[in-house]
Amino acid sequence: xxxxxxxxxxxxxxxxxxxxxxxxxxxxxxxxxxxxxxxxxxxxxxxxxxxxxxxxxxxxxxxxxxxxxxxxxxxxxxxxxxxxxxxxxxxxxxxxxxxxxxxxxxx
Amino acid sequence: xxxxxxxxxxxxxxxxxxxxxxxxxxxxxxxxxxxxxxxxxxxxxxxxxxxxxxxxxxxxxxxxxxxxxxxxxxxxxxxxxxxxxxxxxxxxxxxxxxxxxxxxxxxxxxxxxxxxxxxxxx
Numbered sequence: 001x002x003x004x005x006x007x008x009x010x011x012x013x014x015x016x017x018x019x020x021x022x023x024x025x026x027x028x029x030x031x032x033x034x035x036x037x038x039x040x041x042x043x044x045x046x047x048x049x050x051x052x053x054x055x056x057x058x059x060x061x062x063x064x065x066x067x068x069x070x071x072x073x074x075x076x077x078x079x080x081x082x083x084x085x086x087x088x089x090x091x092x093x094x095x096x097x098x099x100x101x102x103x104x105x106x107x
Numbered sequence: 108x109x110x111x112x113x114x115x116x117x118x119x120x121x122x123x124x125x126x127x128x129x130x131x132x133x134x135x136x137x138x139x140x141x142x143x144x145x146x147x148x149x150x151x152x153x154x155x156x157x158x159x160x161x162x163x164x165x166x167x168x169x170x171x172x173x174x175x176x177x178x179x180x181x182x183x184x185x186x187x188x189x190x191x192x193x194x195x196x197x198x199x200x201x202x203x204x205x206x207x208x209x210x211x212x213x214x215x216x217x218x219x220x221x222x223x224x225x226x227x228x229x
Contacts, residue, residue: 001168021151034215044202044219055217087152091213095168098152 001028002090012107013078020072023088023104028068031094035064038085038101044072046049047086049071075104109133109218111203116223119193125149129186129203129220136184138208140214143177143188145199146222153199157206157214171197193227200224 003026013019023033036044046055046073048064051071060074075082083106088099115127127143143155156177157166176189186203201223204216215217 013199031189032211032213036216042220043221044204044216046215046217049207049215089152089215091211093211093216094166094213096154096213098154 001095002029002092002097004088004090004097005100005104006088008102009100010103010105012105014107015078015080017078018074018076019062019078019104020075021088021104023066023071023073023085025071025090025092029090029092031067032090033064033066033071034089034091035062036087036089038087040084044087078104080106091106109205111200111205111218111220113203113220113223116201116225118226118228120229121194121227123193124189124191125193125225126190127151127188127201127203127223127225129188131184131203131205134205135180137181139208141177141179141186142204142206142214142216143186144202144216144219145197146202147196150199153204157202158186190225193225195200195227198225198227 005024007022033051035048047058052064063074065072083104086102110132112130119125142157145155146152158177162179174192178187203220205218206214207217
């Protein structure tokens, strides 16, 4: 199985700042990578797929980059609603696996 | 508006069975692969099963293969997960998810339900 190593596990920032979350695959997954946002009491939200393509409705302050084994989710000019948990997921082969998650906290 | 609403969760003893349901609305259910994903308490997400549009193809990770069965009823726009021989490690919130119609054959998930809790304990 492809292991997805997401870092950091916790990240503290302030509104207006920019942050980056890393996701590393244990083998090349081309650009078959998605990013999700998790909020308490709400359904998980797809943010980005194919490594860098924004899902319809995802604010432009979110961006994704990378290919092969190294991927990054960047959030620019953080808004209050961005302080939550983020997951990456590869879909290169079965089984699809997720990163362990990054909790973005208010500094 | 796409909606996925899970039901059927609860407390069950180890070794027993439970069947989850997911009612879908807001899209043509029969056109999409569907999946179940779970999240154990304080843990990350784990894919559990995927089913093709007709139900003829199903996919599972080794952790549930042979114990869980995913199925669907396109006439009722419903997805199911039959879970047998349940173990304590199956304790999790189970999410119904719609797999997109593009990307790799494995796919990613563009809509999720809010989840249903399953607790396996004596």
